[in-house]
Amino acid sequence: xxxxxxxNFWLADGYFDEGTxxxxxxxxxxEAEIEDRFYKELEFGTGGLRGVIGAGTNRMNIYTVRKAxxxxxxxxxxxxxxxxxxxxxxxxxxxxxxxxxxxALCLAANGIKAYVxxxxxxxxxxxxAIRELGCISGIVVTASHNPPEYNGYKAYxxxxxxxxxPKDREIIEEVRAVTDYNDVKTMDKxxxxxxxxxxxxxKEIDDRYMEELKKQIIHPEVIREMADDIKIVYTPFHGTxxxxxxxxxxxxxxxxxxxxxxxxxxxxxxxTLDYPNPEDPKAFTLxxxxxxxxxxxxxxxxxxxxxxxxxxxxxxxxxxxxxxTGNMSGMLIAEYIMRERxxxxxxxxxPAMVTTIVTTNMTRAIAEDYKAKFVEVLTGFxxxxxxxxxxxxxxxxxxxxxxxxxxxxxxxxxxxxxxAIVAVMCLCEVAAWCKxxxxxxxxxxxxxxxxxxxxxxxxxAITMKGIDGSRQIAAIMDKLRKNPPRSFGELKxxxxxxxxxxxxxxxxxxxxxxxxxxxxxxxxxxxENDSWCCARPSGTEPKIKFYMGVxxxxxxxxxKRVEALTEAVKALL
Numbered sequence: 046x047x048x049x050x051x052x053n054f055w056l057a058d059g060y061f062d063e064g065t066x067x068x069x070x071x072x073x074x075x076e077a078e079i080e081d082r083f084y085k086e087l088e089f090g091t092g093g094l095r096g097v098i099g100a101g102t103n104r105m106n107i108y109t110v111r112k113a114x115x116x117x118x119x120x121x122x123x124x125x126x127x128x129x130x131x132x133x134x135x136x137x138x139x140x141x142x143x144x145x146x147x148x149a150l151c152l153a154a155n156g157i158k159a160y161v162x163x164x165x166x167x168x169x170x171x172x173x174a175i176r177e178l179g180c181i182s183g184i185v186v187t188a189s190h191n192p193p194e195y196n197g198y199k200a201y202x203x204x205x206x207x208x209x210x211p212k213d214r215e216i217i218e219e220v221r222a223v224t225d226y227n228d229v230k231t232m233d234k235x236x237x238x239x240x241x242x243x244x245x246x247x248k249e250i251d252d253r254y255m256e257e258l259k260k261q262i263i264h265p266e267v268i269r270e271m272a273d274d275i276k277i278v279y280t281p282f283h284g285t286x287x288x289x290x291x292x293x294x295x296x297x298x299x300x301x302x303x304x305x306x307x308x309x310x311x312x313x314x315x316x317t318l319d320y321p322n323p324e325d326p327k328a329f330t331l332x333x334x335x336x337x338x339x340x341x342x343x344x345x346x347x348x349x350x351x352x353x354x355x356x357x358x359x360x361x362x363x364x365x366x367x368x369x370t371g372n373m374s375g376m377l378i379a380e381y382i383m384r385e386r387x388x389x390x391x392x393x394x395x396p397a398m399v400t401t402i403v404t405t406n407m408t409r410a411i412a413e414d415y416k417a418k419f420v421e422v423l424t425g426f427x428x429x430x431x432x433x434x435x436x437x438x439x440x441x442x443x444x445x446x447x448x449x450x451x452x453x454x455x456x457x458x459x460x461x462x463x464x465a466i467v468a469v470m471c472l473c474e475v476a477a478w479c480k481x482x483x484x485x486x487x488x489x490x491x492x493x494x495x496x497x498x499x500x501x502x503x504x505x506a507i508t509m510k511g512i513d514g515s516r517q518i519a520a521i522m523d524k525l526r527k528n529p530p531r532s533f534g535e536l537k538x539x540x541x542x543x544x545x546x547x548x549x550x551x552x553x554x555x556x557x558x559x560x561x562x563x564x565x566x567x568x569x570x571x572x573e574n575d576s577w578c579c580a581r582p583s584g585t586e587p588k589i590k591f592y593m594g595v596x597x598x599x600x601x602x603x604x605k606r607v608e609a610l611t612e613a614v615k616a617l618l
Contacts (some may be wrong), residue, residue, distance in 0.1 A: 048083035051102055060098075060226050061108065066102040081511060085253055087221040089113050091213040092425070095188055095197035096545035098140055105140070105196045107147045108226060109188075114148045115229040116220030117200060118155040120212075123219075126181030128392075129203070132246070134171035135186035136285050137311035138196050141165070144186045147242045148198070148235065153242035154230035163247040165311060167285045167351035167456075169464035172205045172430075173257065174250050176461075179203075187350040190322035191586070193315050193336040205461035206430025210563055251289070257459035258293055258467050262474060263385045265297070271477040278341040278429065278471070280305035280332045282321040283312035284349030289466045299473060303339050305331050323348055323355025323452050326368060333357060333366055343476045343486060347465040352426075354465040355453035357473060358486035367487045370403035372454035372502050374472060377486060379446045380493055380514055381475045382456060383415040386445070397428045399444035399450045402562075403579050403592035408448070410497040423544065423565050424581060426453055430461030448473075450502060450592065452562040494600070498575075501603035505611055507618075510587045518582050519588045521618065525568050534613030537578050542569040573583050576606070578614060604610065 046054065072078045082101030087094055087109050091393040094113055096105045116296055121127055131152050140301055141591065149159035160178055162171075168185050175183040183201035191197070200216065202208045208216060223229065237243035262268070279302060281287035294302050305315050309329060311571050315321045318328050323346045336344045336357070343367060357366040365604040369377075379398065386392040398419040400408040412419035420442075421426035429447040436442045437458075448454035453463030456471050462602050472486075479489050494500070509517045529541050531552065541551045542560050544567040551556050567581040575596040582589050582601025591611045 049380035051083040052079050055100065058226075058595065064412035065100045065106070065108075069136045070111070076192060083455060083460045083514060086221075089217055092207060092427070093184075093197060095135070095191070095195060097194050098196050099252070105198075106143070108148045108229075110144045110198060111151050111229045111231060112200060112223050113358065114184070115155070115221050116221050117184075117216060118152055118157055118221040118230075118475055120216045121157055121181055121225070123593045124181065125156070126155045126203070129179055129181035131188055132160045132174045132178055132183040133182045133185070134166040134169060134174070134183075134578040137165050137166075137283055138186075138349065139193065139313040140187060140196055141186045141313075142255060144196065144198065146186070148184050149188070149230070149243055150231045150237055151229065153240070154232040156242070158242050158244065159237075160244050162250075162488070163245050163346075165285045167289060167466055168199070169352055169460040169462055170250065170289070171461040172201060172462040172464075173254050174246065175201055175203060175251060176205045178246075178561055187231055188434065189350050190320070190324075190353065192320060193313060201462075203428065204434045207425070207462065209427050209431045219547065235585045239375065239540040241344075245313055246473050254459070255288075255293060255296065257457065257533040258403040258470055260459075260469060261467055262297065263382070263389065263391065263454045264474065264478065267481055268474060268477050269298050271480045274299050275299065275343075275473075275477055276301040276303070276339055276341040276478070276479050277343055277345065277473060278303045278305065278332055278339060279345045280308045280329075280551040281347055281351070282323070282328065282349055283315055284321065284347065284351060285307055286347035286351035286465060286469075289351070290347065290469050292343075293466060293470050293474060297473075299468065301339075303311055303341065305335055307319060307331050319348050322473055323353050329355070329357060329368070336366060342480060343473070345469055347474070348452075348468065350476070352463045354454075354468040354472070355452055358476070360509065361488045369486075369490070370450070370498070370502065371448070372407070372450050373453075373490055374452070374468070375448035375450075375454045376405065376407050377455060377475055377490060378410065378456065378468065379448065380411050380470045381478065382446055383411060383417065385405070393443035393445065395442045396445045397432075398445060399432045399435060399447040401425070401428070403581075404448060404450045404576060405500050405502050406498040406577070406594055406596065407493070407497050409567065410618070412604065414497070417428075417445060423562050423567065424449065426455070426463045429455065429463075433458050433461055450504075499597040499603040500594065501597060501607045502592070503595070503607050503611060505591040505614055506583075506588045508586070508588050516586050518587075521589055522566060522580065523570065525617075529568075530570070530617055533570065533572060533578055533617065534609055536572040536574065536610065536613070538570050538572060540571040542567075542571070544569070572610075578609060
């Protein structure tokens with residue numbers, strides 16, 4: 046059916062409820078809107094679903110959620126995993142509890158038990174719960190840091206990580222095979238509970254999750270010593286982090302934790318924010334105001350599903366609050382863990398640090414300094430989670446830390462996804478250590494730059510919405526792939542990696558070798574002087590992103606270099 050036929054089918058078929066039909070009647074005559082809602086199915090990609098909430102095949106609604114879940118259920122049944130069950134969590138967004146229930150009742154109707162959290166929970170706790178309960182799969186209903194009109198659905202497998210190859214493609218095939226909405230099963234909630242196919246979970250998982258987090262603390266005595274002195278401002282951005290972050294900091298002994306009152310409670314409209322993203326400086330306005338009032342040492346923010354952490358900290362010289370990128374905060378935690386575990390004899394044998402190809406090159410320098418195996422994976426924390434599983438299966442390395450540039454990291458193996466709760470905990474320990482040693486987190490960052498080099502990264506993104514936008518993004522990637530630049534400004538391209546073709550090309554000799562990583566529509570240009578640029582279409586937003594990194598001789602020099610590289614990228618486009 047074309048988009049108009051789909052629209053008319055949704056209006057006429059008895060499967061769809063009256064509220065949905067009323068919404069669709071409201072756009073009658075608006076051809077552009079009808080086309081956008083029905084020109085395609087909301088794609089179930091390697092990370093699951095994500096889209097604008099509303100009626101239509103290209104929207105997040107109870108019908109597209111049920112349909113995706115039926116495909117997942119079919120896959121679980123083929124794998125013989127129905128007895129293990131599926132854990133389900135959700136965040137504070139519009140329709141999140143409803144979508145969680147729709148997924149649970151579809152699974153139940155297929156004879157698969159659903160373990161559903163009693164209220165909103167962070168994404169990393171869902172990852173933990175899967176393995177804790179011995180589930181075959183997991184679902185978290187969230188659109189992470191996207192604007193309020195969005196929601197999403199992420200699928201996990203039994204190792205606690207988001208689904209990776211080949212299972213991701215196999216699940217996608219099962220979802221695509223569900224073409225008739227009337228084939229999608231569901232059942233009454235009370236009936237599902239009576240049959241033991243819908244179980245509510247909560248406090249018992251919270252308690253075990255907290256126990257696991259505390260195992261990552263290296264110096265509890267330092268926290269106790271500095272607990273009265275250090276001041277922490279925190280905002281959960283109206284999301285899932287509020288309860289677990291306050292609980293873990295309280296149980297560790299931190300006395301002065303101030304939560305931004307305007308952003309403390311769940312709010313699906315994110316009224317106080319343009320964009321609930323810890324990468325956005327404007328999102329810290331209220332937190333920085335409170336930090337100045339309280340003379341806080343560190344300012345923390347977690348995104349709505351609490352898997353990303355953003356921070357500001359004081360510059361010891363000026364007293365001003367300085368923003369940290371995800372690379373910077375990740376490096377503070379990574380270096381502290383490596384250094385202090387080594388010093389206290391707590392570093393495991395064959396330690397490993399795992400990062401993505403678009404994360405700062407400082408990771409490699411720190412890993413080498415502490416004699417840890419350094420592993421790079423494709424963008425997406427599921428690939429870091431996958432490495433933990435492979436280390437354990439193959440008895441090769443012991444995972445110590447993993448991070449990606451987009452404000453996500455994981456200390457420990459309790460979860461297999463990025464975890465802002467453990468990141469808050471670890472960063473506050475680093476802050477306590479800094480306070481004890483008479484420095485700030487920013488002072489410590491400068492020490493790392495002095496030791497390892499002034500690495501600086503940035504990102505340039507172009508948003509292109511709708512059908513035409515998808516075509517334009519594809520055309521940009523095609524141009525870069527077929528006619529690769531020989532230089533970015535004054536920086537020569539040393540090597541080009543095309544992960545879609547699995548080819549690494551030496552630009553001087555023309556020699557080609559495999560990339561060694563899975564197939565992905567990503568182009569990576571290694572440049573002179575420890576600089577680089579990577580292009581990839583976003584998997585969750587209508588954007589093409591260019592990630593860049595340089596290494597300078599000081600803060601100003603690194604800033605100039607990264608600005609020049611950004612201008613060179615814009616010129617190429």
